[in-house]
Amino acid sequence: MPSMNKTTNYALNQWLGNEYPKRQDFVEDNAKIEAALTPEADPAKIPASNGPFKIVDWTSYFANRIKAIVGKGNWWDTPTKSMEQLSNEVAAHKAESIIHTASGAANSIIVTTGGNFFYTSGSYIKFKAISNNTGNVTINIDGKGSKPIKKLDGSQIPAGGIKNGKVYEIYYDSGNDCFFLLARAEGDATAVNVLAGKTFSNDDDIGITGTMINKGVKTFTPSATIQTDGAGYYSSVSCNAVAFPAANVLAGTTIAGTAGSMPNRGAVTITPNTANQTIAAGYHNGSGIVIGSSNLVPSNIKNGVNIFGVIGTYGSAVTGLTTLGVWATISATPTAHTSYSGNWAGVGTVDSAVIYSDGDGIYSSARVQQWNGITWSTISNPGRTASGQYGGTGTSSDWLLNSGNGGSSTLTAKFNGTSWSTITGFGPSGIQGIVGTSSLALSFGGTSGSNSPSINTCMSYDGTTWSTLSTTLPATRCYNPGVGTPSSVYSIGGNHVNTSITWILTNTVYSFNGTSWSTQATLSANRAQHGAAGSTSNCITYGGMEKYGTGEDGVDIYGRITLAKNTLSWYAVGVLPYDITRLGRIGDANNALAVSLNGMPRNVRWYVGTL
Known part of the structure; x- marks a missing residue:
């Protein structure tokens, strides 16, 4: 009977002393042994340890490893190469893969690999040169014979193509029986x-x-x-590019390939004479001169004669006066009042003017007189209900008249050549500067009332209403005539009346550009109650007061000298024949009319040139 005690791997019977084997038990054990000794390998099985294993496992594991080594589909298939062949090939590849240090001469290189390199097409080897070549190069590997080394294009390697210490890679080409130097x-x-x-x-x-x-x-x-x-x-x-006319470059100088053609004039000396002299074009070195003379002074030149900008005064009745124009008395004079006739305004031209005046500040004797260039005639007055101080601007047929009386009544009257219309809303009491027309005017300065301080208020008129501007004169002024337009104005001289009602004459000139005021060149003397005519580019001022009689002398000084201004400064150009004040703005800088009703009526006309 089978034993209850079995072997571990194959379950063979191991009978004990109290067991009795039978023949069949041996037969079965032999069958197991036979099967174990003749197993069928399973190449898919992979060992996971070093055993112990059954014979069938060992067989399968060996089959699996053999298959992996030979790389065939079955483990029993014949390998492509034997281990000996593979060993030889590894040795050959080792010869190709390592860098060999060359020996021999510069042009005859020797490399030894241990006999593992063969002259077969495609075989390559790397070597480190020991010197620079001086000509065609050959190599002998393992004593197999010298072969040329050439460049890939088949040309010989030039001298210096192989350098000492550099590594080179070459491959053998059996068709050309030479080695080619690989690109590097x-x-x-x-x-x-x-x-x-x-x-x-x-x-x-x-x-x-x-x-x-x-x-x-x-x-x-x-x-x-x-x-x-x-x-x-x-x-x-x-x-x-540098492009310029050759005439702009000094002759003898070349700039960017362009030769200059400007003549070199050096230092040129010019002596003035009676005719203009042309200055030749060319380069002047800055040392040239126009000859001057210390004798070229006004006192050496005939009165009124202009020589190179110097106006002669020789023979002039007023020392230092430059005479450029003439005042001439006109026989026709306006009608005078029976008493003080100082408050008035006048506008127009020398051939068409109109003046307004009252007698001693009394409205009942106010009079408007018109000038046609030959005679004066009386026309209607504006129908005022109050009298006072005046300022006017415009023309004889389009006139704007401002007036007031101690601040109790201030208004504007507009005259169209025939009749008057009244416009309210004017602020200052009067005696202010004013320029413009009846449709666009600018008023500046004046007084705040009768016997009151002067003011610096500026007002604009748009043809309908007056409005106060935010900008003001730099200082308070009254009796300050103006010239120009509302956007380009001069306020000339005038009085500064302080809070103590002290009347102080000034010579300050202010200009207005439509936005703000600034200070200009001052008059050569103080002036107030004077006349003015012209524009900001060319104007004159005349008459009025230079000094009020105060203190012990009590003598008034009148401003007879006529002053003119261009864009730079004021200068004397003429002398009024009378002491006259309270003058308006009639005419321009070249042709003006000075009319006064203060004391004896006066009517004089200003000419630039010959009367």
Whole structure:
């Protein structure tokens, strides 16, 4: 009977002393042994340890490993190469894969690999040269015979193509029976020769990064100094053209290829005479002169004669006076009042003017007189209900008259040549400067009332109403005549009346540009109650007071000298024949009318040139 005690791997019977084996038990054990000794291998089984295993497992594991080694579909298939063949090939590849140090001569190189290299097409080898070649190069490997080394294009390697200490790779070509030098980095470029950010290789190394700066497009503009922009790469470089007339460059000088043709005049001396002298074109070195004379002074020149801008005063009745014009008395005079006749205004031209006046500030004797260039005639007055101080602007047929009386009644009267109309809303009491027309006017200064301080208020008139401007005169003024237009005005001299009601004469001239006031060149003497005519580019002022009689002398000084102004300064140009004040603005700088009703009526006309 089978034993209850079995072996571990094959379950063979192991009978004990009290067990009795039978023949059949042996037969079964033998069958198990037979099966174990003749197993069928399973190449898919992979060992996981070193055993112990059954014979069938060992067989399967060996089959699996053999299959993996030979790389065939079945473990029993014949290998492509034997282990000996593989060993020889590994030795050959080892000869190709390592770098061999050469020996021999510079042009006859010897390499020894241990007999593992064969001259078969495609076989390659690397060697380190020990010297620079001086001509055609051959190599003998393992004593198998010398073969030429050539470049890939079939040409011989030039002298210096093989360098001491460099590694070279060659391969054998049986068709040409020579070795070819494989392509490798070569050259003498350095980092500064290659654009920054780009990599390159040379005789010394591979993968070198360039450092050359990329300057891009560069355009130079010629100048008087040398221009550089440093080393680097330029995608394009240009220089702006220099174009100019040759006549603008001194002869003998060449600029950008253009030869100058300007003549060199050097130092030129000019002596003034009675005719204009042409200054020759060309280069003048700055040392040339126009001859002057210390005798060219006004006192040496006939009165009124202009020589090179110097106006003669020789023979003039007034010392230092420059006479450019003439005042002439006109026989026809306006009608005078029986008493003080100082408050008035006048506008127009020398051939068509109109004046307004009252007698001693009494409205009942107010009078409007019109001038036609020959005679004076009385016309209607504006029908005022109050009298006082006046200012006017416009023409004889289109007149704007401002007046007031101590601030109790201020208004504007407009005259159209025939009749008057009244406009309210005017602020100052009167004796202010005013310029413009009946449809657009500017008033500046005046007084705040009778026997009151002067003011610096500015008001504008648009043809319908008056409005006060935010800008003001730099200082308070009254009796300050104006010339110009509402956007280009001079306020000339006038009185400053302080809070103590002291009347102070001034010589200050202010200009208005339509936005703000500024100070201009002053008069040569104080003036108030004077006349003025012209524009801000060319005007005159005349008559009025230079000094009020106060103190012990009590003598008034009148301003007879006529002053003219161009765009730069004031200068004397004539003398009034009378002491006259309270003058209006009639005419212009070349042709004016001075009319006064203060005391004896006066009517004089100003001419520039010959009467």
